[in-house]
Each structure stands twice: as structure tokens, then as C-alpha cells.
Amino acid sequence: MAKTSRQKILFIDDIPALCEEMVDTLRGEHLDAESNLSPLDAIPKVVQGDYDLVITGLVIAELGGFDIIRRIRGAGCRVPIIMVTGFGTEQSAIEAARLGVADYLTKPIERKELVARVRRVLVEHAPAVPERPKSLARMISGDAKMNAIFEKVKTIAPTESRVLILGETGCGKQLLAHAIHQQSKRSKEPYVEVNCAAIPANLLESELFGHEEGAFTGASKRRVGRFETAGKGTIFLDEIGELSFDLQSKLLHVLDSGKFTRVGGNNDLKSHARLVSATNRDLSKEVAQGRFRADLYYRLNVISIELPPLRERPGDIGILAQHFMNQFVTDGRQPPTFTTSAVDMMKVYPWPGNVRELQNFAEQLAVLHQGPRIEVTDLPSRIVQHALGVPHASPTESAERIPFRKAKDQFEKEYLLKVIQDANGNLAEGARLADMDRGQFYRLAKRHGLTTNSDL
Ligand SMILES: Nc1ncnc2c1ncn2[C@@H]1O[C@H](COP(=O)(O)OP(=O)(O)OP(=O)(O)O)[C@@H](O)[C@H]1O
Ligand SMILES: [Mg+2]
The missing domain is CATH 3.40.50.2300 (Response regulator)
Known part of the structure; x- marks a missing residue:
């Protein structure tokens, strides 16, 4: 508290x-x-x-x-x-x-x-940030699921095993890959990132393995590829699910033999880098549907880490929002703090863009918001609307006859929504307007998904 x-x-x-x-x-x-x-x-x-x-x-x-x-x-x-x-x-x-x-x-x-x-x-109205978030390299978290992942990373990072990171867009896969490198025995060696989705398929092979002079039109001199640059460090292949079949086979060969050749070259070069990969696709499904090689999948997936989406990490919302707010206020002002009620409402929003969306949201507030506190009324309408739900036809006006229990539920939810809206999202004020006991009002709001405050 x-x-x-x-x-x-x-x-x-x-x-x-x-x-x-x-x-x-x-x-x-x-x-x-x-x-x-x-x-x-x-x-x-x-x-x-x-x-x-x-x-x-x-x-x-x-x-x-x-x-x-x-x-x-x-x-x-x-x-x-x-x-x-x-x-x-x-x-x-x-x-x-x-x-x-x-x-x-x-x-x-x-x-x-x-x-x-x-x-x-x-x-x-107190600042909502809990006291001691955990951290791993540049990642922070106040959520039990993420803290368990941090512990797992500390255990597996110093090993040589390949790691596959799975998770929706924007939930921190890239940051986690870097954390694995930093926690590993290779942390003084190079860390090289390749986004397989960002490089055109016909250039990706040369990007990964390099090419010899004259290997193809435009290859005017020899180029060293990312596997070579990574040396004895870590190579992070992001969006691995986007690799063409041809490159999947070539990567499989590198993983099996520990060797690769530059495009247009004859000499085998040894690969010493540890491979960490990531994707937001469901790779096991891609394998089942024949779009990703099963043998490559098993070699990449020695250790897998599944990053949960932000909506399943309620303990992270307040901590990350405040963390980003503190980062984005750079003009010497005291960064505004999120109130408990505002964080409660943010916890109900599903954050489809995950941590990246929360980061952008905090940046906008850092620029536009004046004053020391971020209250419910300062939140963008997409978040407030979500928490308050979309109004629907009253059960008594509905043509269809529905069971009493369901009608009562619908009425309750509609009534609570209206009262909470009138109270600008403040539950205590809502309870007062409804002339209800605060505990009873909170429990009812929670049952209807209008608040996720875990202390209630
Ligand atoms: N736990 C965290 N602590 C601090 N910052 C974080 C955390 N998780 C993510 N971020 C920040 O959120 C943004 C998105 O994270 P990141 O790029 O690692 O996600 P991603 O899963 O790789 O996304 P994509 O699938 O779109 O590539 C980055 O700016 C990152 O620094
Ligand atoms: Mg990424």
C-alpha cells in the first residue's frame, strides 16, 4: 500500500x-x-x-x-x-x-x-508505482511471470545453448536477446543483430555469410557477413519465421556442420557464434503447415522463452509506464506520476502493440501533460472507452426475452458503467454517487471487469 x-x-x-x-x-x-x-x-x-x-x-x-x-x-x-x-x-x-x-x-x-x-x-490518488521492480540488463519488470523469465535467463545465459524467443510484436524480444548476450560468458565478444524481415530475400544470404568479389552483379569487392562479424560472440536472428526455404536449408547446414561459405566462395569458414533467434509467429504451427523446416525448428528451439503479451502482465503496466515517463521527461521537470486509479484503468486495456505501444503512450504524455499527476481523466479515450465498455441496448428494451439472471447482470454492468463514467473513472466517487458501500461497489465493478485492482 x-x-x-x-x-x-x-x-x-x-x-x-x-x-x-x-x-x-x-x-x-x-x-x-x-x-x-x-x-x-x-x-x-x-x-x-x-x-x-x-x-x-x-x-x-x-x-x-x-x-x-x-x-x-x-x-x-x-x-x-x-x-x-x-x-x-x-x-x-x-x-x-x-x-x-x-x-x-x-x-x-x-x-x-x-x-x-x-x-x-x-x-x-497516490503514485502507483510499486517499490522494487526487478531488472535484467536494460529490462525492468514488476510482474511475477516476467521475474520468472529473468531468473530463467540468468540460468541459461551462461550456457552455450541456442535460444528461441517467442512473443507478440513489441513485447521485448529484442531487448531480451541482448540481455542473454550481456549475461553470457561471451559478453565481451561482439553482439550482432540481423532482422530477417527487413532485408530483401536475395540480399539476405550475402548479409549473413558475406560474399566474394564478383560473386554477383554489383559485388565489386569481398564483403564479410554477419556470422563472421559475430566471431565468438552472439548472433541474434530476429523474425526468423520470415526466412525463405532456401536460406532455412543453408542455416541448417551452418548449425549442423559449424561451417559456412561466403556467396561465390569455395572456402569453408568456421562459425563460433552462439545463435539466439526470435519470431512473433507460431513456429510450431508453421512447421505443421509445412512453411518452416521441422529439423531447423528443433535445432533453434533448444531452449525456448515465451514472452507473455503485456495484457497478461498487469504488474508491469504501472512500472513500465512510469519508467518510460521518467526517461522521456528530459527538460529538468519532475516527471508526472501515474495514480493508482489511472493504472487500474490502464490494466484493463489490452495493449495490442504491447510494451512499444505503452512506450509511445508515455512519450506523448511526457510531452503534452502539465502537472504532477496522471489521473484517469488524462488517459486517452481509447483506454477509457475500453475500461468503461461499449454501451449496448438495455435488457428491458431488448426484443429478445433473456433469462432474469442475465438481464440483471446486464443492467448492473450498464448501471455501473454510467456511474463510473459520471465519476470520471473514480471508483470511490462512483460508490458515493450510487450510495453504495465502497467494498460492495468495488467487488461488483471487479466482477464486471471494470477494474482489475488486485488489492480489492
Ligand atoms: N521489460 C522492459 N523494460 C524496459 N523496456 C522494455 C521492456 N520490454 C520492452 N521494452 C522496450 O519496448 C520496445 C519494444 O521492445 P522490443 O523491440 O524488444 O520488442 P520486440 O518483441 O522485439 O518487438 P517486434 O516483434 O516488433 O520486433 C523497445 O523500445 C524496448 O526497449
Ligand atoms: Mg524485435
């Missing part, structure tokens, strides 16, 4: 006794709180990111609570705000909800209840 003790709270009200009471109550609970009697003095400090939570009264002579919120939001600041009032009406509760307050409290309110609600808002 996030630490709440270092998050700073500001209470705004123009009655000194109220300020004193609020600050004493919060400090008494080890919360870092201060007060300001003047909204006009406080707002610029709030907007520049000095506080993690603002608590404001409603009736203040200099500037009323609603205007305070409008000014803070108008300046693009998304700090969570709690409104506390002794003058609460239904109308003001609705207006506060419309302005997206994190909580709305009417007096009298017990100290215990006040502190509990303040803590809850702090936790929900």
Missing part, C-alpha cells in the same frame, strides 16, 4: 478556529497538513503542485469553495479535492459531484470518519 505520511494536505477556509481544528486532527494522525485562510493566496501554490490533497470549505468570503475548485481545474490541475461543509444541500452535493470532487462531507463529521475518508482519497 502507498505511504500516505509524506503526502501534503492543504485545508482552505477563512475561519481560523476551523483551520486549527482540521490541521490538529490530521497532524494528530501523522498526516502532513497545513491550512490557508486565503483562497487567492492558496490557489497558485496548489496549481504549481505543492499539495497532494486539498480540503476546502464551501462558504468563504474571499472566494467560495466551488470557485476555488473551478480555478484549480481551470488551470489544468487535477489534485484531488475534498469539500467539507456545514451548509450542505442536495444542490451543492450535486454541484460538487459535477465538479469532480473526490469526496463531499457534511458537518457534523466525526474525527475518525474524517481521517478515514482523507486517507482513502490519499491512497487512491
Whole structure:
């Protein structure tokens, strides 16, 4: 759970006794709180990111609570705000909800209840990154499946065995291949990458094995191929599934005999490089369908590592997003942090482009986002829409008669979606709007796939 003790709270009200009471109550609970009697003095400090939570009264002579919120939001600041009032009406509760307050409290309110609600808002808006991600060379991860892969790599990297890396596009195959080299006994030797899909088929043989002068039209001088350059290091053949049949046979020969010849040459050259290969195709299926040689497949696949897609690594979403954000903010600003609610919503999105898509998303936010926090409302609509689902016809309007249980389920989901949308994706606020117990609301949202927060 996030630490709440270092998050700073500001209470705004123009009655000194109220300020004193609020600050004493919060400090008494080890919360870092201060007060300001003047909204006009406080707002610029709030907007520049000095506080993690603002608590404001409603009736203040200099500037009323609603205007305070409008000014803070108008300046693009998304700090969570709690409104506390002794003058609460239904109308003001609705207006506060419309302005997206994190909580709305009417007096009298017990100290215990006040502190509990303040803590809850702090936790929900706390930076979401867990404390100690694991790393392997340039890869990082906070997900158990990936950590198990890191351990496997540490075991197999120092051996001489060939490795085949499988996984969808953008999930880190290239980075993993390099990590294997770096963790191996060959790390001081060359590391050579060849993308088999990026080189035209008629040039790939010469790229891999080199050619002699005059071997073909345009071969004006001898060229050393990648196997030779790799020497006693590692050669990484990316997109191996794209190799033509002809080259599959030639590669098989190299793997069996440990020798190759330059195109147009007669001399056998010895290959000492360790081979690591990768593909986003299902190679066993390619073999079954006759598109990839079975004998080559078995020789490449001595050790296989299957990288799971990002949607199956929920523990990685927050860590990687923050990692990339920190990398992309290079102008001396403090990089903005993702809130727990934002990361929860990102976990529901399927990330078809995997880590590369997350990286691009973080880069865009790093350039465009102002302010210290990335909230649910800062996420692009494709992510929010996905988490909130696509609205469908109401079960009662449907022509088809469906079982009661299914209709109830549909209604529940639709109702929750609407409430969560009205609450800008904030589940706690959603529970309040629905007048439901928070735990019950969270459980229901989770059952309908509207949140994946594993702590619930
Ligand atoms: N665990 C990770 N930690 C840090 N960065 C990562 C991680 N995984 C992937 N990346 C980054 O994400 C991007 C995509 O990774 P990479 O190129 O290794 O994927 P790939 O599986 O080879 O993709 P493709 O199939 O499209 O070639 C790269 O910029 C890489 O540095
Ligand atoms: Mg790649």
C-alpha cells in the first residue's frame, strides 16, 4: 500500500478556529497538513503542485469553495479535492459531484470518519508505482511471470545453448536477446543483430555469410557477413519465421556442420557464434503447415522463452509506464506520476502493440501533460472507452426475452458503467454517487471487469 505520511494536505477556509481544528486532527494522525485562510493566496501554490490533497470549505468570503475548485481545474490541475461543509444541500452535493470532487462531507463529521475518508482519497490518488521492480540488463519488470523469465535467463545465459524467443510484436524480444548476450560468458565478444524481415530475400544470404568479389552483379569487392562479424560472440536472428526455404536449408547446414561459405566462395569458414533467434509467429504451427523446416525448428528451439503479451502482465503496466515517463521527461521537470486509479484503468486495456505501444503512450504524455499527476481523466479515450465498455441496448428494451439472471447482470454492468463514467473513472466517487458501500461497489465493478485492482 502507498505511504500516505509524506503526502501534503492543504485545508482552505477563512475561519481560523476551523483551520486549527482540521490541521490538529490530521497532524494528530501523522498526516502532513497545513491550512490557508486565503483562497487567492492558496490557489497558485496548489496549481504549481505543492499539495497532494486539498480540503476546502464551501462558504468563504474571499472566494467560495466551488470557485476555488473551478480555478484549480481551470488551470489544468487535477489534485484531488475534498469539500467539507456545514451548509450542505442536495444542490451543492450535486454541484460538487459535477465538479469532480473526490469526496463531499457534511458537518457534523466525526474525527475518525474524517481521517478515514482523507486517507482513502490519499491512497487512491497516490503514485502507483510499486517499490522494487526487478531488472535484467536494460529490462525492468514488476510482474511475477516476467521475474520468472529473468531468473530463467540468468540460468541459461551462461550456457552455450541456442535460444528461441517467442512473443507478440513489441513485447521485448529484442531487448531480451541482448540481455542473454550481456549475461553470457561471451559478453565481451561482439553482439550482432540481423532482422530477417527487413532485408530483401536475395540480399539476405550475402548479409549473413558475406560474399566474394564478383560473386554477383554489383559485388565489386569481398564483403564479410554477419556470422563472421559475430566471431565468438552472439548472433541474434530476429523474425526468423520470415526466412525463405532456401536460406532455412543453408542455416541448417551452418548449425549442423559449424561451417559456412561466403556467396561465390569455395572456402569453408568456421562459425563460433552462439545463435539466439526470435519470431512473433507460431513456429510450431508453421512447421505443421509445412512453411518452416521441422529439423531447423528443433535445432533453434533448444531452449525456448515465451514472452507473455503485456495484457497478461498487469504488474508491469504501472512500472513500465512510469519508467518510460521518467526517461522521456528530459527538460529538468519532475516527471508526472501515474495514480493508482489511472493504472487500474490502464490494466484493463489490452495493449495490442504491447510494451512499444505503452512506450509511445508515455512519450506523448511526457510531452503534452502539465502537472504532477496522471489521473484517469488524462488517459486517452481509447483506454477509457475500453475500461468503461461499449454501451449496448438495455435488457428491458431488448426484443429478445433473456433469462432474469442475465438481464440483471446486464443492467448492473450498464448501471455501473454510467456511474463510473459520471465519476470520471473514480471508483470511490462512483460508490458515493450510487450510495453504495465502497467494498460492495468495488467487488461488483471487479466482477464486471471494470477494474482489475488486485488489492480489492
Ligand atoms: N521489460 C522492459 N523494460 C524496459 N523496456 C522494455 C521492456 N520490454 C520492452 N521494452 C522496450 O519496448 C520496445 C519494444 O521492445 P522490443 O523491440 O524488444 O520488442 P520486440 O518483441 O522485439 O518487438 P517486434 O516483434 O516488433 O520486433 C523497445 O523500445 C524496448 O526497449
Ligand atoms: Mg524485435
